[in-house]
Amino acid sequence: MSDDMDIKDKAAWDAAERVADYEHGWSSDIETDFAPKGLTEDTVRFISAKKNEPEWMLEWRLKAFASWKTMTPPDWAKLNVPPIDYQDAYYYAEPKAKPKLGSLDEVDPEILRIYEKLGIPIAEQKLLAGVEGGEDGGLPQRRVAVDAVFDSVSVATTFRAELERAGVIFRSISEAIKEYPELVRKWLGKIVPMHDNYFATLNCAVFSDGTFVYIPEGVRCPMELSTYFRINAENTGQFERTLIIADRGSYVSYLEGCTAPMRDENQLHAAVVELVALDDAEIKYSTVQNWYPGDAEGKGGIYNFVTKRALCQGRNSKVSWTQVETGSAVTWKYPSCVLNGENSVGEFYSVAVTNNYQQADTGTKMIHNGKGSRSTIVSKGISAGHSNNTYRGLVRVAPNAEGVRNFTQCDSLLLGSLSGAHTVPYIEVRNPSAQIEHEATTSKISDDQMFYAMARGLNTEEAVTLIVNGFAKEVLQQLPMEFAVEAQKLLGISLEGSVG
Amino acid sequence: MLQITNLHANVGDKPILKGLTLSLNAGEIHAIMGPNGAGKSTLGYVLSGRPGYEVTEGEVTFNGQNLLDLEPHERAAAGLFLGFQYPVEIPGVSNVQFLREALNAQRKNRGEAPLSGAEFLKVAREQATALGMDMEMLKRPVNVGFSGGEKKRNEMVQMGIIDPALAILDETDSGLDIDALRIVGDGINRIMRKPDKAVLLITHYQRLLDYVKPDFVHVLADGRITRSGGPELALELERDGYKELAA
Numbered sequence: 001m002s003d004d005m006d007i008k009d010k011a012a013w014d015a016a017e018r019v020a021d022y023e024h025g026w027s028s029d030i031e032t033d034f035a036p037k038g039l040t041e042d043t044v045r046f047i048s049a050k051k052n053e054p055e056w057m058l059e060w061r062l063k064a065f066a067s068w069k070t071m072t073p074p075d076w077a078k079l080n081v082p083p084i085d086y087q088d089a090y091y092y093a094e095p096k097a098k099p100k101l102g103s104l105d106e107v108d109p110e111i112l113r114i115y116e117k118l119g120i121p122i123a124e125q126k127l128l129a130g131v132e133g134g135e136d137g138g139l140p141q142r143r144v145a146v147d148a149v150f151d152s153v154s155v156a157t158t159f160r161a162e163l164e165r166a167g168v169i170f171r172s173i174s175e176a177i178k179e180y181p182e183l184v185r186k187w188l189g190k191i192v193p194m195h196d197n198y199f200a201t202l203n204c205a206v207f208s209d210g211t212f213v214y215i216p217e218g219v220r221c222p223m224e225l226s227t228y229f230r231i232n233a234e235n236t237g238q239f240e241r242t243l244i245i246a247d248r249g250s251y252v253s254y255l256e257g258c259t260a261p262m263r264d265e266n267q268l269h270a271a272v273v274e275l276v277a278l279d280d281a282e283i284k285y286s287t288v289q290n291w292y293p294g295d296a297e298g299k300g301g302i303y304n305f306v307t308k309r310a311l312c313q314g315r316n317s318k319v320s321w322t323q324v325e326t327g328s329a330v331t332w333k334y335p336s337c338v339l340n341g342e343n344s345v346g347e348f349y350s351v352a353v354t355n356n357y358q359q360a361d362t363g364t365k366m367i368h369n370g371k372g373s374r375s376t377i378v379s380k381g382i383s384a385g386h387s388n389n390t391y392r393g394l395v396r397v398a399p400n401a402e403g404v405r406n407f408t409q410c411d412s413l414l415l416g417s418l419s420g421a422h423t424v425p426y427i428e429v430r431n432p433s434a435q436i437e438h439e440a441t442t443s444k445i446s447d448d449q450m451f452y453a454m455a456r457g458l459n460t461e462e463a464v465t466l467i468v469n470g471f472a473k474e475v476l477q478q479l480p481m482e483f484a485v486e487a488q489k490l491l492g493i494s495l496e497g498s499v500g
Numbered sequence: 501m502l503q504i505t506n507l508h509a510n511v512g513d514k515p516i517l518k519g520l521t522l523s524l525n526a527g528e529i530h531a532i533m534g535p536n537g538a539g540k541s542t543l544g545y546v547l548s549g550r551p552g553y554e555v556t557e558g559e560v561t562f563n564g565q566n567l568l569d570l571e572p573h574e575r576a577a578a579g580l581f582l583g584f585q586y587p588v589e590i591p592g593v594s595n596v597q598f599l600r601e602a603l604n605a606q607r608k609n610r611g612e613a614p615l616s617g618a619e620f621l622k623v624a625r626e627q628a629t630a631l632g633m634d635m636e637m638l639k640r641p642v643n644v645g646f647s648g649g650e651k652k653r654n655e656m657v658q659m660g661i662i663d664p665a666l667a668i669l670d671e672t673d674s675g676l677d678i679d680a681l682r683i684v685g686d687g688i689n690r691i692m693r694k695p696d697k698a699v700l701l702i703t704h705y706q707r708l709l710d711y712v713k714p715d716f717v718h719v720l721a722d723g724r725i726t727r728s729g730g731p732e733l734a735l736e737l738e739r740d741g742y743k744e745l746a747a
């Protein structure tokens with residue numbers, strides 16, 4: 001183990017104590033403007049009009065909506081989801097005091113308070129920077145630029161000027177549609193096609209906001225970029241859309257965090273994330289998904305149906321997905337890489353925790369079209385309570401993709417005897433030169449480990465948290481530090497009450 | 501410090517401890533010897549509160565407190581340390597992280613402020629150095645890939661960092677070569693040979709007792725203490741074996 005990681009550990013555990021507990025189960029008193037309830041062509045027009053969108057955008061949405069009406073939800077996942085009444089929800093909610101902002105000072109103080117409560121590093125002095133660095137005299141100051149999406153609207157994007165000096169465009173997607181229409185049109189819907197799947201098509205029709213990032217040729221983004229999503233309004237779906245373009249030889253690390261208050265009813269979240277990396281470009285995309293999971297009896301919680309895909313278009317391009325999924329009642333999510341570029345690299349590191357009645361069906365697709373393309377998949381599933389946790393992954397090698405390599409490791413950890421862990425790997429190799437390795441393990445936390453930790457002074461929950469974090473270590477260490485800290489804490493919190 | 505009175509305990513449905521009485525005062529080191537399967541490890545587990553080890557009769561007080569009422573982590577916070585016969589591996593968790601978490605959990609339980617990363621590392625480095633363990637090993641996952649001897653040495657580093665009032669050391673000497681034995685013996689003396697501390701040293705061999713001089717030696721056979729004496733009893737056992745003694 002490197003020194004670096006060790007310090008990260010210590011710093012992480014230090015800072016974990018400071019990061020807010022996930023008790024994000026409050027909703028705030030922000031006045032909200034809604035679109036009329038239900039989903040019709042008028043809803044789509046309403047959203048587009050609210051955003052002052054150009055005509056091409058409206059047409060695109062309407063086309064998607066027309067298709068969506070003819071589609072049916074997928075049923076192949078190992079999920080038990082009651083039928084969703086799409087007419088019984090709001091598709092657009094906007095905080096009334098929504099500012100069009102130059103600086104943070106202009107943000108509704110109530111919104112700022114919420115972000116504060118969430119532990120979000122939105123104000124510069126609030127950045128979780130320079131966490132105690134142990135013996136090496138501290139870590140370099142880290143800064144994170146944040147785009148905050150509140151219900152349907154992006155409310156604040158920080159560090160914009162500094163990013164602009166580097167040539168980086170970091171915007172809400174609604175702004176980008178107006179300001180950079182050629183860039184947006186070039187890639188929007190090109191990575192995840194409009195008709196890709198039921199939820200993606202729905203998103204095309206009703207997406208409300210999201211984030212747009214462009215890193216110009218040869219630029220290493222000077223700071224981490226981050227978006228925080230929060231569903232606040234009741235009965236509201238959230239459909240955000242993210243598009244990240246890494247031009248030749250550029251690099252960006254992007255973080256995404258999500259929370260939602262406790263609600264008795266289920267709320268729908270159907271996002272689409274599209275990434276494209278050109279020659280020698282690299283995108284590191286990290287998610288800590290902490291939507292409200294429902295209560296201990298399985299009432300309420302977010303339905304998280306997300307389509308995330310990366311196009312590794314260029315030679316030597318690389319995309320790395322890291323996700324820590326602890327929230328949501330239902331998670332349906334397969335961040336994927338289409339590896340078109342020669343020697344391109346795709347990575348997927350995932351920790352998915354399910355407790356109580358949560359269900360997760362998550363994994364990845366690595367589509368190897370490029371010669372010499374490589375992929376790594378590390379999936380750690382942790383199931384407790386009555387939950388079900390499925391890894392579903394596809395590794396496909398095209399006929400003329402010579403010299404492809406894939407390594408897949410799927411580990412499942414079970415807590416208690418009522419939960420389920422499932423691994424469903426699909427391997428389709430059409431080129432004999434491919435080297436594909438798949439390893440899978442299933443284990444339980446052993447009584448010996450528990451007692452050893454307890455005999456050293458940890459209570460049951462602390463012991464579980466420690467052991468589970470150790471199990472997930474390979475994935476957690478892929479996260480940028482701020483997120484590693486939050487994620488370690490989250491794993492413990494999500495498993496509260498699951499042992500003992 | 502520790503008062504064990506007529507202790508009976510079952511593992512599963514099987515009675516293992518059958519009326520064990522033993523008393524340790526602060527400042528004393530007691531050695532417990534006995535044949536395999538006599539219940540020595542069971543005694544350590546029962547005293548540290550391992551789930552599945554059920555006390556059916558008897559009492560244990562630790563510094564005046566009813567020990568058996570406490571959860572395992574509370575016993576640790578109260579100053580009890582168990583050196584494991586078979587230390588456990590925890591993949592992905594570094595020793596540093598493990599011990600810092602554990603120590604701070606104990607401190608919190610006692611109402612003390614947590615140690616910062618830097619303070620903790622200072623203590624950890626001192627203890628590792630004293631026991632001839634490389635700091636690099638402390639950064640590795642708990643006991644993973646450690647040799648038998650390294651695991652035992654690691655238990656002593658842990659004891660040094662945690663600095664308990666009472667240590668129960670279960671065959672800490674087994675699996676150690678002669679150099680390591682001396683280092684571990686010195687460590688026990690350095691950390692625990694103090695007027696306010698006590699040690700229950702479970703061992704099969706006289707050779708550890710050459711380094712750590714016990715004040716009392718007890719024979720544990722069939723779930724109870726069958727004989728007690730001074731250091732000379734250990735020599736006698738070494739010479740004659742347990743059979744002779746039981747007869």
Ligand SMILES: Nc1ncnc2c1ncn2[C@@H]1O[C@H](COP(=O)(O)OP(=O)(O)O)[C@@H](O)[C@H]1O
Nearest residue numbers: 511512514516535536537538539540541542543
């Ligand atoms: N988990 C267990 N289940 C059933 N029997 C056990 C268990 N652990 C120990 N025993 C039994 O209890 C007795 C005492 O074991 P132990 O305390 O380990 O002995 P010692 O440490 O003195 O060699 C032995 O007969 C052993 O087989």
Ligand SMILES: [Mg+2]
Nearest residue numbers: 540541542585
């Ligand atoms: Mg034993």
